[in-house]
Amino acid sequence: MVSFIVRRLISGVVVLFVVSSLTFFMLYFSATSVARNILGESATQAQVHLKEIELGLDQPLFSRYVDWLGGALSGNFGVSWFNSQPVVDSIVGRLPTTLSIVLVTIVIAAVLATLFGVAAAVRRGWVDRLLQIVSIGASAIPQFVVAIVLVTVFAIGLQLLPATGYVPLTDSFGGWLASITLPIIALAIGAVASTAQQVRSAVITVLSRDYVRTLRSRGLAPREILFRHVLRGAAPAGLTVLSLQFIGMLGGVVVLEQIFALPGLGFLALQSTTQGDMPVLMGVVVYIVIIVVVVNLLVDLAVGWLNPKARVS
Amino acid sequence: MKFRPRVAAVALLTAAAITLTACSGSGAQPASSNGSAVTGGTLTIGALVDVKSFDPAQAHIGHYVQYYQPVYDSLLRREADGTLVPMLATAWEYNSDNTELTLTLRDDVTFTDGTKLDAEAVKINLDRFRTGNGPDASTLAQVSDVTVADATTVVITLKAQDPALLDYLGNADGFIASPAAVEGGKLATDPVGSGPYTLDKSKTVAASSYTFVKNPDYWDPSLQVYDTIVVKPILDTTAMSNALLSGQLNAALLTAKTQPQAKGAGLTEYNYPTDWQGLLFFDRDGTMVPELADVRVRQAINYAIDKETLLAQVGKGLGTATSQPFGKGTDAFDESLESAYPYDVDKAKELLSEAGVGEFSITMPTVSGFLDPALTAGIGQNLADVGITVNWENVAGSDFISSLVQGKYAASWFSLFQGSPWVAVNQIIAPEATYNPFHTTDAKVETLITAIQTGSAEEQKTAAQEINKYIVEQAWFAPFYRPDQIFFTDKNTTTEPQLQQAVPSIYSYAPAQ
Numbered sequence: 001m002v003s004f005i006v007r008r009l010i011s012g013v014v015v016l017f018v019v020s021s022l023t024f025f026m027l028y029f030s031a032t033s034v035a036r037n038i039l040g041e042s043a044t045q046a047q048v049h050l051k052e053i054e055l056g057l058d059q060p061l062f063s064r065y066v067d068w069l070g071g072a073l074s075g076n077f078g079v080s081w082f083n084s085q086p087v088v089d090s091i092v093g094r095l096p097t098t099l100s101i102v103l104v105t106i107v108i109a110a111v112l113a114t115l116f117g118v119a120a121a122v123r124r125g126w127v128d129r130l131l132q133i134v135s136i137g138a139s140a141i142p143q144f145v146v147a148i149v150l151v152t153v154f155a156i157g158l159q160l161l162p163a164t165g166y167v168p169l170t171d172s173f174g175g176w177l178a179s180i181t182l183p184i185i186a187l188a189i190g191a192v193a194s195t196a197q198q199v200r201s202a203v204i205t206v207l208s209r210d211y212v213r214t215l216r217s218r219g220l221a222p223r224e225i226l227f228r229h230v231l232r233g234a235a236p237a238g239l240t241v242l243s244l245q246f247i248g249m250l251g252g253v254v255v256l257e258q259i260f261a262l263p264g265l266g267f268l269a270l271q272s273t274t275q276g277d278m279p280v281l282m283g284v285v286v287y288i289v290i291i292v293v294v295v296n297l298l299v300d301l302a303v304g305w306l307n308p309k310a311r312v313s
Numbered sequence: 314m315k316f317r318p319r320v321a322a323v324a325l326l327t328a329a330a331i332t333l334t335a336c337s338g339s340g341a342q343p344a345s346s347n348g349s350a351v352t353g354g355t356l357t358i359g360a361l362v363d364v365k366s367f368d369p370a371q372a373h374i375g376h377y378v379q380y381y382q383p384v385y386d387s388l389l390r391r392e393a394d395g396t397l398v399p400m401l402a403t404a405w406e407y408n409s410d411n412t413e414l415t416l417t418l419r420d421d422v423t424f425t426d427g428t429k430l431d432a433e434a435v436k437i438n439l440d441r442f443r444t445g446n447g448p449d450a451s452t453l454a455q456v457s458d459v460t461v462a463d464a465t466t467v468v469i470t471l472k473a474q475d476p477a478l479l480d481y482l483g484n485a486d487g488f489i490a491s492p493a494a495v496e497g498g499k500l501a502t503d504p505v506g507s508g509p510y511t512l513d514k515s516k517t518v519a520a521s522s523y524t525f526v527k528n529p530d531y532w533d534p535s536l537q538v539y540d541t542i543v544v545k546p547i548l549d550t551t552a553m554s555n556a557l558l559s560g561q562l563n564a565a566l567l568t569a570k571t572q573p574q575a576k577g578a579g580l581t582e583y584n585y586p587t588d589w590q591g592l593l594f595f596d597r598d599g600t601m602v603p604e605l606a607d608v609r610v611r612q613a614i615n616y617a618i619d620k621e622t623l624l625a626q627v628g629k630g631l632g633t634a635t636s637q638p639f640g641k642g643t644d645a646f647d648e649s650l651e652s653a654y655p656y657d658v659d660k661a662k663e664l665l666s667e668a669g670v671g672e673f674s675i676t677m678p679t680v681s682g683f684l685d686p687a688l689t690a691g692i693g694q695n696l697a698d699v700g701i702t703v704n705w706e707n708v709a710g711s712d713f714i715s716s717l718v719q720g721k722y723a724a725s726w727f728s729l730f731q732g733s734p735w736v737a738v739n740q741i742i743a744p745e746a747t748y749n750p751f752h753t754t755d756a757k758v759e760t761l762i763t764a765i766q767t768g769s770a771e772e773q774k775t776a777a778q779e780i781n782k783y784i785v786e787q788a789w790f791a792p793f794y795r796p797d798q799i800f801f802t803d804k805n806t807t808t809e810p811q812l813q814q815a816v817p818s819i820y821s822y823a824p825a826q
Contacts (some may be wrong), residue, residue, distance in 0.1 A: 033715030039749055040373060040448040042740070043716050050446050083365055083484040084501050085519070148551075155559040163555035164547055166521055261545075263520040263553040271548070277712045 001304070008300060012293035016286065023285045024068060027278050028061055038081055054273055068282065077283040082275055087283035088179040090268060095287070097166045097264035100176070101256070102249045104185050109191040111241055114231075116192070116197025117238070121207065131196065140194035143252055147186040147259045154182060164261035183256045190252075191245045202237035206230045238301040242298040247292050248256065248305065341456050356775065356822050359553050359565035363520055363546035367504035367512070369488035370445035375730070375815045376566075377484065383525040383542050385506035386436070387487035388416060389479060391730060395642070396482050396814035401430065401474030401507070406481065411767070413551050414469040414478060415462070422532055424491035424507045432461040436493045441495065442486055449485045452477070471570070471652075474767045475736040479806045480648040509537045520546060538823050563806040566816055567799045569629035575801045583630065583817075584797040585810040588728050591636055591792035592618075592677075592692070593741070596723035597753040601662040602675055605723055615654035616661035617699045618692065624794045627688045632796040637785050638741060640731030640795065640810055645777035661699045674702035677715070677725050680710045684726065692726060720750030731795070732813055734777035735765055740783060757783060 028274070033214060035051040036043065043051075052058055073080055077087035138141040155163035161182055167175030207230055216224050254266035265284060272280035335685025364380035372381050375696070389497040404417040410578050436459045443453035443766040455478070455749075458470040470566060471478070494505035504512055510525035525542040545562065547553040554571035556562045558578055567575055576582055619635040636653035639645035661712065679689050693703045708716055717725050729748070731737065739746055743762055744754040761783065764776035784790070798815060802808055802822075809821040 001777070033719075036715040036718070037711050038448075040449055041718070043448060044451045044454070044747075045718075047446055047451060054446070083363070083370075090519075151555050151559075155555060159559055163435070163559035164552050164561060168518060186565050202398065203484070230438055258549045259552055259555075261521075261547040261549060263554065264516060267548075268520075274710055 002306070005297070005301070008297050012297065015293060018040055019289050020072070020282065020286050021069075022064070024282060025061070027114065027276075027281065028064070034081060034278070037275060047180060068279075070243040072282075072286065077286070080204060080272075080277055080280045082272075082277050082280075087279050088285050090280060091265065091283050091287050094263055094265045094268050097262050098102045098253055098266060099179050100166075100169065100258070101183050101187060101262075101264070102246060104180065105191060106242060108248055109236070109245060110194050112188075112192045113195035113242075114238065115197050116196040118203055118226070118231070120196070128200070130225070131200070135193035135196050139190050139197075141221075141247070143186050143190060144255050144259060146189055147182065147256055150182045150186055150258070166262045166264070181258035183253075183260050183262065186256055187249060187252060191249065195241050195245060198241040199234060199238045202234035203230060205260045205287055206233040209233070232306055235306050239299050239302055239306075243295055246295055250291070252281045252289055317734060320371040323735050344607040348581055350545075353387045354824065355543060356539040356547065356819075357543040357561065357563050358816075358819075358822075359547045359556055359562045361546075361550070361553065361566055363548065364523070366501040368445075368447075368500040369485075369490050369504075370441040370450075371447040372442075372485040372488050373448045376486045378814070379575060379678040379816060379819060381485070381504075382508065382693040383510035383544075383545050384508045384512055384596070384727050385488035385490060386422070386508050387483055388489065390481035390820070391480070391483040391518050391811070391818070393809040393811050393817070394476050395480075397479055400483075401435070401489055402482075402486075405482075411474045412471045414471070416469070416482075418465045420465050421533070423530065424461050424494070424505055425495055425511050425528055425530075426505045427491045428491045430489065430507055431464045432467045435459075435467045435489055436461050437492050437495060438489045439467075439486070449481075452481045452486055452812045454664055459796040476766060476773060477733055480733060480736075507532075509533070509588070510542055511518065533826060534818050539691060542819060555791065557801060559802070562802070564800070564802040564808060564817075564822065567801055569631045570801065571630065572629070572799045577795050580801045580803055581807070583800040583802070583808065583810050584620070585800070586633065586640060586795035587641065587730060587813060587815055589635065589731055589792050589795045590628075590728040591638075591726070591790055591794075592724055593717070593727050593729075593748055594724045594788070595717070595720060595749070595751050595753075597789060598751060600751060602673065604670045604673045605675075606666070607670065608787055609664040610670060611655065611791070612695065613664035613668070615788050616657045616664065616702070617701070618654075618695050618791055618793060619656045620793045622657065623688065623691045624796075626691060627685050628796045629795060631799060632794045634794045635792050637781055638729070638731070638790050638792050639734065639737055639781045640778070640813070643731065643734055643737070643739070643777070645780055645781040647781055652783065653785050654788075654791075658698055661742045672700040672702065674704055675724055676704040676722060678708045678722055679705045679712060679714050679726075681707060683710050683713070688726065716749050718747055728796075730813070733779070734773070738762055738765060738780065741790070742780065 035048045035055060035057065039047055039051055056064060068078070079086050080090060090217040116131055116135070120128040151163050153163045161178050162237070165179055167179045169176040212225060212230060215229060250266065253264060254270050256262070257267035258270065265287070268280065269284045271277070272284065319741040344772075357670070358374055358379060360379050362376040365373075366378065367380065367384065368387055369381060386401045388400060389397045389405070397732070402416040404407045407413065407416050407807070409580045418430065418435060424430065429709060432778055436499050437452070439456070439459045443450055443456055446508055450561045455471045455473050456469055460468045460470070462468050468763050469478070475706055489506065490500055491505040491705060494500055494503070503514070509531050513526045513529050515526045525536050527546070531537055547556055550568045550571055554566050554567050554575060554803070557565040557567070557580065558574060594605055596602055597611070603669050604610045613709040615636065624630060624632050624634055635651050637650040638645065654782055689705055693705070694705050716722065717727065729740065729746070732740070741748045742758065743749065744752045744759075758780065761776045765780065768776060800808070800811070800816065801811060805825050806818040807823050807825050811818050811821065
C-alpha cells in the first residue's frame with residue numbers, strides 16, 4: 001500500500017511539473033501586450049515600456065521560467081500583475097468559494113445518485129424507466145440555463161435566495177448556505193443524473209454476479225445483500241465517476257461563478273486568462289493540478305480499500 | 314424492498330428549503346424611508362470593475378472612482394454637472410500665463426491614522442502619482458515641479474499649459490493619502506485617507522464586497538449621507554442586473570440588453586452619454602490603405618454607414634446618432650455637426666468615383682464576445698454596398714487596444730470616452746495622441762491645438778469648436794452614435810449622473826424622499 005501511494009505521488013509530481021511548464025511556455029508566446037492592458041489606454045508608450053521592464057518582460061524566456069520555477073518550489077508564486085496582490089493570497093482567498101460549491105455538490109451527488117441509481121437497479125420496471133428518462137433530460141440541460149432559471153425564479157421572482165455573491169462560512173452559516181444553494185443546484189442536477197446512471201448499471205452488473213445469487217440462495221435478507229455486498233462491489237464505479245465529475249466541475253464552476261458573481265477560483269482563472277495575468281494564471285493552474293492529483297489519489301485509495309484486488313493490479 | 318431513505322431525503326430537502334428561506338434576508342438594507350430621517354443606513358452599489366489597488370498613485374478614473382472616493386478626499390471636488398468646488402483645497406489660482414497653479418489647503422483635516430494634512434502631504438502624493446507609473450500618470454506629464462510654499466500652500470509648476478489640470482485634480486490625480494501610510498507601504502490593500510468613510514476590512518471580501526464605514530471625525534458631515542457604503546464588484550452584466558433586480562443592490566450600471574427588465578421592474582432609470590462609438594481612421598496618410606488618404610473616401614465611408622439602424626440594432630436604440638467625436642456639454646460641441654453625414658449611399662458612391670478609387674478592401678480587427686456580431690455585419694454590409702470590402706481579423710480581447718495604438722490597422726471600430734476638448738485632443742487628435750498611431754497631422758490642426766492649450770478661455774472655446782468642425786469636414790473619424798449609459802437605482806435611492814463619468818460619484822447618492 002505504501003509503495004502504491006509513493007508511486008502515485010511521484011507520478012502526481014511529474015504531472016504537475018509537466019503541466020505547469022507547458023502552460024508557462026504556451027502563455028509566454030501568447031502574452032504580448034499585457035503591459036498596455038495593465039496601464040490602460042491612456043498610458044504612453046514610454047510608460048508601457050517602463051512597465052514591461054518592471055514585470056521582467058524584457059528578460060529572456062528561459063531565465064523567467066527559472067525565476068518562476070524557483071519561486072514556485074518555495075511556495076512563492078509572485079504577485080498579480082493587475083492588482084499587486086500576492087498570488088497565493090488571491091487563490092487561498094478564493095478556494096473556499098469554489099470548494100464549498102464543488103464539495104457540497106459532490107456530497108449531494110454521491111448521496112442522491114446512489115439513492116436513485118440503486119432504486120432504479122433494484123426496482124427496475126417503471127421506476128427504472130422514469131429515472132432513466134429524467135436523468136437523460138437532466139444531463140442534457142446546460143448548467144447555465146438551469147442557473148438562469150433558478151436566478152429568475154428564486155432570486156428575482158420570489159426573492160428567497162441571493163442572486164449573486166458569496167458569504168464566507170466563518171461569517172454566517174445561514175448566509176453561506178444561502179449564497180451557495182442556487183449554484184449548487186445548477187451544478188448538482190447534471191452530476192446527480194450522470195452519476196446515477198453509472199451507479200445503476202454498476203449495481204445491475206453486480207446483482208447479476210454469481211456470488212450474489214449464492215448469497216440469495218443461502219437465504220440472506222435482500223437488504224443485507226444489497227448494503228453489505230452489492231454496494232461494496234458497485235462503489236468503485238460510482239467513486240470513479242464522482243472523481244471525474246469533481247474534475248469536470250472545476251471547469252463547469254467557471255460559468256456558474258460568472259453568473260452568480262462568486263469570487264471563486266474558476267472566475268479568477270477566467271479573468272486572469274482574458275487579462276493575461278500570468279502569475280495568477282500559473283498559480284491557479286498549479287493549484288488545480290494539485291487538487292486533481294489529490295482527488296485521484298484519494299479515490300484510488302478508497303477503491304483499493306473497498307476492493308483489495310485493485311491494490312495488487 | 315421499501316425505500317424509506319427517499320422519503321427522508323425529500324423531507325430533508327424541504328426542511329433545508331424552509332431554513333434557507335428564513336435566513337436569506339441579508340440583501341441590501343434600504344435606508345430608512347419614514348420621511349423624516351434622510352441619512353443613515355447602507356448604500357450598496359454594484360461596480361463593473363474590481364479595484365486593482367487602493368493606492369491613490371494607481372487610481373484610475375471612471376468606474377474606479379467608486380472605490381477611492383469613500384476613503385480619499387480629492388483636492389477639488391467635481392459636482393455632478395462638472396463644476397469644480399473646494400474639497401481639500403479651498404482656493405486655486407493660476408499665474409498670468411497659466412503655467413503655475415497655487416492651491417490653498419484646508420488646515421483642519423486629519424487623516425484617519427491621525428496624521429495632519431499639510432502641503433507636504435499633497436506634494437508627496439502628487440509626486441507619487443506622476444512618477445508611479447499608474448494608469449493615469451501621463452495626465453500629469455506637464456507638471457515639472459510641485460513645491461511647498463508654506464504649510465497650507467502648494468504650487469504646481471507646468472512645462473506647458475494644461476487646460477485639463479484642474480479637472481484632473483478633481484479626479485483620480487487629486488486623491489490624497491496619509492504620508493505616514495505611504496511610508497508604511499501597504500496602501501494597495503489598506504487605504505488611509507481623510508475621506509468620509511474608512512474601509513472596514515473585517516467586512517470586506519476581496520473581489521466580492523468592500524464595506525466602508527462612516528469616519529466619525531470627518532470634517533464635512535454633509536458628505537456622509539449613509540452610515541455604510543458597500544461596493545460590490547460584479548463583472549458580468551447579467552449578474553449585475555440580477556443582483557439589482559433581486560434587491561441585493563441599491564444602484565448599478567446596466568446595459569442596453571438588461572435595461573428592459575429593470576425598467577419593467579419599476580426601478581429608476583438615468584440615461585446619459587459618456588462615450589462615442591464609430592470608426593477611427595488611423596491611416597489618414599494612406600500608408601497601409603492608399604485610398605484612405607483621400608478625404609472624399611473618408612467622407613464616403615461616413616455617408617455609407619447607416620447610423621440609425623446600427624443604433625437600433627446594436628444599441629437597442631438607447632443613444633443618439635452623431636457625426637462628431639466631441640460630446641454634448643463640452644465647449645467643442647456643435648449641434649449642426651450632429652447630422653453632418655446622413656446615411657446616403659448615392660452620395661457615398663459619387664464621392665468614391667470622384668476620388669477615382671475602384672473597389673478596395675480594409676482590414677479591421679474584431680474581438681469575439683466583445684464586438685457585437687450585428688455590429689460587424691452591419692458595418693461590413695454598409696461598406697460592401699459602396700464597393701468597400703471589410704476583412705475582419707479576429708484578435709484576442711487582451712490584444713485589441715494595443716493592436717490599435719501600435720498602428721497595426723488602418724482603421725477600426727472603437728468606443729471612446731468623451732472628455733473635455735483638451736482631453737479628447739490628447740486622446741485622438743494630437744500628433745502624439747494615443748489613438749493617432751500614425752501620427753498624422755496638419756498645420757491647421759496644430760495651430761488649433763496650440764490655441765486650445767494656451768489661449769484664453771474664450772480662445773480655447775473658439776478653437777475647440779473650430780477643430781471639431783475641421784476634423785468632421787476632413788472625416789478623420791466616422792462616428793456612429795453616443796450610446797447612453799444606462800444607470801438604475803431602486804426606489805429607496807436617488808442619484809445624479811456625473812458629467813463625463815461612467816457612474817455617479819458616491820457623493821451624489823441619497824435616500825429617496
